[in-house]
Amino acid sequence: MPAEILDGRALARRTRKDVRVRAKRFKRKHGRAPGLDVVLVGDDPASQVYVGAKERMAGKCHIEGRVHRLPVETPMDALLALIATLNADENVDGILVQLPLPSHLDEGVVVDAIDPRKDVDGLHPVNAGALVVGRSGLTPCTPTGCMRFLEDIEYDLSGKRALVVGRSILVGKPVALMLLAKNATVSIAHSRTKDLESRVRESDVIVAAVGRPELIQGAWLKEGAVVIDVGINRLEPKEGEAPGTLVGDVDFAEAQERAGYITPVPGGVGPMTIAILLENTVLAAERRNP
Ligand code: NAD
Numbered sequence: 043m044p045a046e047i048l049d050g051r052a053l054a055r056r057t058r059k060d061v062r063v064r065a066k067r068f069k070r071k072h073g074r075a076p077g078l079d080v081v082l083v084g085d086d087p088a089s090q091v092y093v094g095a096k097e098r099m100a101g102k103c104h105i106e107g108r109v110h111r112l113p114v115e116t117p118m119d120a121l122l123a124l125i126a127t128l129n130a131d132e133n134v135d136g137i138l139v140q141l142p143l144p145s146h147l148d149e150g151v152v153v154d155a156i157d158p159r160k161d162v163d164g165l166h167p168v169n170a171g172a173l174v175v176g177r178s179g180l181t182p183c184t185p186t187g188c189m190r191f192l193e194d195i196e197y198d199l200s201g202k203r204a205l206v207v208g209r210s211i212l213v214g215k216p217v218a219l220m221l222l223a224k225n226a227t228v229s230i231a232h233s234r235t236k237d238l239e240s241r242v243r244e245s246d247v248i249v250a251a252v253g254r255p256e257l258i259q260g261a262w263l264k265e266g267a268v269v270i271d272v273g274i275n276r277l278e279p280k281e282g283e284a285p286g287t288l289v290g291d292v293d294f295a296e297a298q299e300r301a302g303y304i305t306p307v308p309g310g311v312g313p314m315t316i317a318i319l320l321e322n323t324v325l326a327a328e329r330r331n332p
Contacts, residue, residue: 045269045301048191054313057190057321058103064324065104068331075106076327078136078162078320079128083121083147084114089140096138096316103320106133114144121147122155129157135327136162138319159330162322165211173219180322185217187314188249188270189224191305197247197268199224205241207231207258207291208251213272217249238262250291260296269297269304272311 069075078100082093093109100107110124121139128134137160143149153161158168164182172179192199204226208214214230222228231241242248242262250258251272263269273291290307297304305311 045298045304046195047298048195048270048303048305048310050187050191050305050310050313053190053194054317057314057317058099061103061105061317061320061324064328068324068327069104072327072331074133075104076135076324077106077108077133078138078323079108079110079134081110081112081121081124081128081137081139083112083116083140084144086142089142093140096319099316100320100323105320105323116144116147118147118151121152125152125155129155129160134160135330136160136319136323138163160326162319162326164216164322170211170216173216176223180326181220182212182216183315183318183322184213184251184272184311185220186318186322187311188213188217188272189220190314190318191270191303191311192224192247192268195268195303197303199226199247202226202246203244204228204247204249205231205245206249206251207238207242208253208272210251213251214249217251221247221249248292252291254291255289256291256293258292258297260293260298260300263297263300265300266302267300269301270311271305271307274307274312 065076080093080096082089097107097109128137137156139152141149153165156166158166161169161180164180169179173181204221206214206218209230209232218228218230229241231238239262242258243264247268249270253273255275255277269292271290271292275289277287277289288308
């Protein structure tokens, strides 16, 4: 039987609906909307698109989105001064510095400067540490979005074998910890892993976060496996194909025949990332203003 497709757009819509309700309630109680401040340094075209989408979606969810656009040559002290101002501003609930930063700016130093209670990207070491020790911090948006798919289908991870392909701080490592917290037996595969195929074959759940088009073949999957595909890869157009087709890290057409559930690309994990960012903003606002 072909896999059930996990519709990220629909799940994101439901998530945003809940965010809207909470943001409205916050505004009634505190006389202002939750505030999300996004800092964009330079003019990277992809970052401009992402930031624009975040601002637009915030507005739709009764969140006050503000974008601080800084020139590409902005020195570190000016960026840190802006972050300090946002940290001190009571009307700012969430701070997000759009990555990647221009190469003269050290991303670690910048992320460390954000007040962990306002770190809606969940990348500050305090929040990363909270995830490791099982405390409730703010969790990174994309991994949190991945877990929502499993929660939505009420998938019981207890004792299941989960494989995370990719070990980035943004996706692979945090999602592995989240799966572990739900009692899965978790493996992490990465660029040095040998025999990825065998690791995939024995896994009940696969989270692919690599950035290699269709690296994971459908034939490798265990029958009925749950596949969460985080990868976003733009293909060179083949003959007859629209330019720049997006594909994931999993060969969707083949995988669909063997998997039990699968997220498509596009329309899977991607839409959930912004929805969780907005949810984190409301959560940060509620926690700072009980
Ligand atoms: P990254 O480049 O930081 O990490 C990639 C990881 O893949 C590394 O840990 C590396 O060890 C591993 N890897 C590389 N080659 C491998 C191989 N042959 N076998 C196994 N592992 C291998 O990337 P990232 O930031 O984690 O993003 C991964 C993908 O997810 C990218 O396509 C990115 O565009 C996408 N992404 C999507 C969203 C979303 O909202 N949907 C958010 C973040 C990232």
